[in-house]
Structure formats: C-alpha cells, structure tokens
Amino acid sequence: MWFEVAIILTGAFAAAFVTGAAGFGDALIASAIWLQFFLPAETVPLVVSCFFVMHIVLIIMMRGELDFRYFWPFLIGGAVGVPIGASLLMMVEPATFKMVAGAGLIAYGIVMLTLRNLPHIKAGGQLLDGFVGWIGGILGGFAGLSGFVPGVWCTQRGWARSQARGVTQPFILSMHGMALGWLAYGGMVNTQTGQRFLIAIPAIAVGGWLGLKLYRRFDEKKFRQCVLVILIVAGALLLANPGGA
Numbered sequence: 001m002w003f004e005v006a007i008i009l010t011g012a013f014a015a016a017f018v019t020g021a022a023g024f025g026d027a028l029i030a031s032a033i034w035l036q037f038f039l040p041a042e043t044v045p046l047v048v049s050c051f052f053v054m055h056i057v058l059i060i061m062m063r064g065e066l067d068f069r070y071f072w073p074f075l076i077g078g079a080v081g082v083p084i085g086a087s088l089l090m091m092v093e094p095a096t097f098k099m100v101a102g103a104g105l106i107a108y109g110i111v112m113l114t115l116r117n118l119p120h121i122k123a124g125g126q127l128l129d130g131f132v133g134w135i136g137g138i139l140g141g142f143a144g145l146s147g148f149v150p151g152v153w154c155t156q157r158g159w160a161r162s163q164a165r166g167v168t169q170p171f172i173l174s175m176h177g178m179a180l181g182w183l184a185y186g187g188m189v190n191t192q193t194g195q196r197f198l199i200a201i202p203a204i205a206v207g208g209w210l211g212l213k214l215y216r217r218f219d220e221k222k223f224r225q226c227v228l229v230i231l232i233v234a235g236a237l238l239l240a241n242p243g244g245a
Helices: 002-022 025-034 040-061 071-086 093-112 127-144 147-159 159-187 191-215 222-242
Strands: none
Touching: 002 025, 002 191, 002 222, 025 040, 025 147, 025 222, 040 159, 071 127, 071 159, 071 191, 093 147, 093 222, 127 147, 127 159, 147 159, 147 222, 159 222
C-alpha cells in the first residue's frame, strides 16, 4: 500500500512541477512513472482526471497572465481530431507512433537549442493553427499526446510565453476533458481511480505551485529554452516507454 502511494505521489509531483513551469508535459511525465507499475487501463483515467483538474486550477491562478487570443482555432481543430485518433487505435500500434514521435521531439529540441535564429512561421493564420490543433486532437485520441504538437507550433510561431501558454494549457485541458468523458462513458473511471486521485491531489498542488513559481522567474529566452528541454525529455520518455498510453 505505502509503495503504491509513493509511486502515485512521485508521478503526480513530477508531472505537476513540469506543467507548472512549462504549461504542458503532464501526461508524458506521469505516464512514464505510473505505467511502470500500473496497467494502462488504470493509468490513463488517473492521468486525465488528475491533470484535468490541475489545468483548471492553473488557468484560474494565471488568468491575468495568459493571452487566449490564439486558442480557439486549436480547440475547434482538436475537437474534430479526437474521434479520428480514437478510431486509428484500431489500425495502428501506438508504440510505433511513439517511437517516431520521440525521435522527432529529441531532434527538434536539439536543433532549436543549437540554431537560435531560425525564422518564425508567420503564414497560414487561424486556418493553419486549426490544422495544428486537429493534429494535436488526433494524437490525443490516438496516444494521449495532445500537447506537444501545439507546444512545438507555438515556439515556431514566435509567440510570447503568455500567448504560448494561453494555447497549450486550455488545449490540453479541453482534450483531457473529452478523454475523461469518453473513459467514464466506457466504464473505465471507477472507485480505484477516485482513491488514487485523492492520493495524488496534494502532490499535484505542491508540484504545480512550485513549477508556477519557477515559470514566473523566467524571461522569454529562459521560457523558450525550458520548453525545448521539456520536449527533449518528453522525446526520451517516449523512446524509453513506447508501450504506455
């Protein structure tokens, strides 16, 4: 019992700290720890329930610091993409995708940290933003990885950190909410999920608070570097644990 509690607290704290600092990464970090000990059917409901709540709290706490003007095209695209991704589970192994995505994230993060003066992408407007949200929705429905493509895209757009977090945090919140609804409808949210959720909440609160304090110490350059490092770590986690959810 105490070992299980320790695992839940460790995954919850680490994921919440990273998300508080960077605005995304919760599912990747928590799953990388929890899937070593829990079944995917146990882990996924715990992830989406815990961090759905956390993103609500973070957005409320940061409501005066976030710029949501670029968010809506991503939400519309993501809502269309989620059921498509869920359908792809019948045809493609998520582990195959995660291996490719992990290598891509590592390569992208290293290149962007090394080549700091690459031009930002200004073309495409809301239509292209919606397309990126659609991809994020597909990947969220397919493998629970809704946040990293919008996270990369916000970096390439050259948006300020308030604008980047104003996209990634509500986007992940929305995708988690949709996933939680589907899981509850399918009977995968149960008493065990609720018990583990209650155990995780204190660690999420402390980790998110500390991560948010770190975020507020960042300038734009440090924030960008933090996001790129998180992408590299996320890629490594995907490669280390491609079979997780």
